[in-house]
Amino acid sequence: MTALIEVDNLVKQYQGVRAVDGISFAIARGTCFGLLGPNGAGKTTTVEMLEGIKEPTAGSIRYKGEPLGAQFRREAGIMFQSTALQEFITVRETLRMFSRLYDQSVPLQTLIDACALHSFLDRDTRKLSGGQRQRLLLAIALVNDPEVVFLDEPTTGLDPQARRMLWELVRSIKARGKTVLLTTHYMEEAYELCDEIIIMDQGRIITQGSPDDLLARHFHDVVLQLPRDDYVAASAPMDMKVLDCGDSVEILTSEVTATVQQLLAADVSLDRLRIRARTLDDLFLELTGKELRT
Amino acid sequence: MKRLLAVFIARNKEFLRDRAALGWNLLFPVFIVAGFAFAFSGEPAPLYKVGVSGVMPANGFYTTPHVQFIAVDDLAAAVTKVERHRLDLLVDVSGRRYWVNDESPRGQLLERVLLGSDGGLGKEVVSGRVIRYVDWLIPGVLGMNIMFSALYGVGFVIVRYRKNGVLKRLKATPLSAIEFLAAQIASRLWLIVAVTVVVFFGTHLFVDFAMYGDYLTLFVAFAMGTICMISMGLVIAARIASEELAEGLLNLISWPMMFLSGVWFSLEGTHPLVQQLAQVFPLTHMIEAARAVMLDGATLAAIAPQLGALLAMTAGFLAIGAWLFRWE
Secondary structure (H helix, E strand, O other): OEEEEEEEEEEEEEEEOOOOOEEEEEEEOOOOOEEEEOOOOHHHHHHHOOOOOOOOOOOEEEEEOOOHHHHHHHEEEEEEOOOOOOOOEEEHHHHHHHHHHOOOOOHHHHHHHOOOHHHOOEEEEHOHHHHHHHHHHHHHHHOOOOEEEEEOOOOOOHHHHHHHHHHHHHHHHHHOEEEEEOOOOHHHHHHHHHOOEEEOOEEEEEEEEOHHHHHHHHOOOEEEEEEEEHHHHHOOOOOOOOEEEEOOEEEEOOOOOOOHHHHHHHOOOOOOOEEEEEHHHHHHHHHHOOOOOO | HHHHHHHHHHEEEHHHHOHHHHHHHHHHHHHHHHHHHHHHHOOOOEEEEEEOOOOOOHHHHOOOOOEEEEEOOHHHHHHHHHOOOOOOOEEEEEOOOOEEOOOOHHHHHHHHHHHHOOOOOOEEOOOOOOOOHHHHHHHHHHHHHHHHHHHHHHHHHHHHHHHHHHHHHHHHHOOOOHHHHHHHHHHHHHHHHHHHHHHHHHHHHHHHOOOOOHHHHHHHHHHHHHHHHHHHHHHHHOOOOOOHHHHHHHHHHHHHHHHHHOOOOOOOHHOOOHHHOOOHHHHHHHHHHHHHHHHHHHOOOHHHHHHHHHHHHHHHHHHHHHHOOOOO
């Protein structure tokens, strides 16, 4: 697949802080590309440079082989993490205003249908619920029928229903051959939507690939979860890799049958045993650590 | 009470740590008091005003205390001032004649003093309605209203847009900064003009104020003043992202203008430096032009100096505003 966006040795230096430290990657046309990382990893700075909002200190960003410019602004759709809208105007008026900022735009009715805005079209934008607001912001991002859509934490604060609805919208955008760049804190979301992800920390890329490839590359085991009380009631010591998770323990093993037999031999109750595959959450924590970021 | 105190303390800290806002709140009253003390530091204003055309004698009537003698170059304009009661008496020294308004008690009193000193002067009688304080005040109040609406309606709003991310969102579209700024100017201009027209004619229904000039000339004066002050607001809003700082700066500009541009009182009795300082304010030029049109019936040509000053200031503000402007 050809690259729609190419990033080469990108750097952003603030006073005393190197927020982005020489990263390079390419985003293939028609894919959903995920940018993940803990707070302060540099992902918002990276995305804002890709969006043309911030100027890089060094390095280059090319869209369709050219530096970011008028063509990029015409063909990019952006949903910021937090955006205020002009007050005292309705959803319909907001959409109309944004559509007029572009030479070519999607018919409003198409956007209204796609983002399910019918029920609050004439409502003041200040009086929208979180989910309604996110749908409107997504509709604004799509108003120019963009080639590439930037979604910066689009589902933060949404309930599961609203989140899944937004996922469906993102899938439909991708199905139309558009490119999506997604940043999110929800690993499940990244796994569901992204064809390729990078995980950043301290301004650098620490891993890159498709979610399944990354999991296969980093993990060769599964997780057995047991209530802590059941585990500590073992009658004999066991040689296992165990993670203490408060009320429960997680046993990491690549030999499930042997591990279960070892547990049974130590009289551990397996009534409440759960087995799960490794997830992006595990990968994220393994690569970026468990300490709280500020 | 505990919760109230917690919020009270947090707000205090927020305010005290915002050095710009704190500095402004401390310095502003000092500026105001110092400004007034300086402006009115001279002798008390004289009781009467006499226009004198020609070489002013240094004796007789012309040494009368409590009378301000003002040298006059344009005799016709000075006669109009007598008609409007803005001069109590006008003397043409070389022509050996004087003008007095037969409806002005102050003029008639001064006439007696003049004739007691020099009885050989020819009398020219003019008449005309007195320019009441309200007639004089209306252009100033309209101008002040325009000033606040222009400065706060553009300056403050753009700062709020920047602070809450509206500008960032617009930056991500093909909209250019020039287009955005032009839209702000156009929107505020028509709103202010519409409001001013409504206020002007609405007030006229209740207060039959003087309007000797033509409406189109007055419209031009107000419109040019409005554009100038909107442009001034753009300079303030070009980069700031703090609403409190913006409010402080807008106050810093608007309050001196309100007091030193002749909204409430004439600057004639103030310190000469204050009168010169007033010339840097666009409001001064707009009010001078509007008063000239409304009270003296001035034509477009007559108010050209004020319009020229407004035009020059507008060009300067727009250039600086466009140069300084940042979306974020």
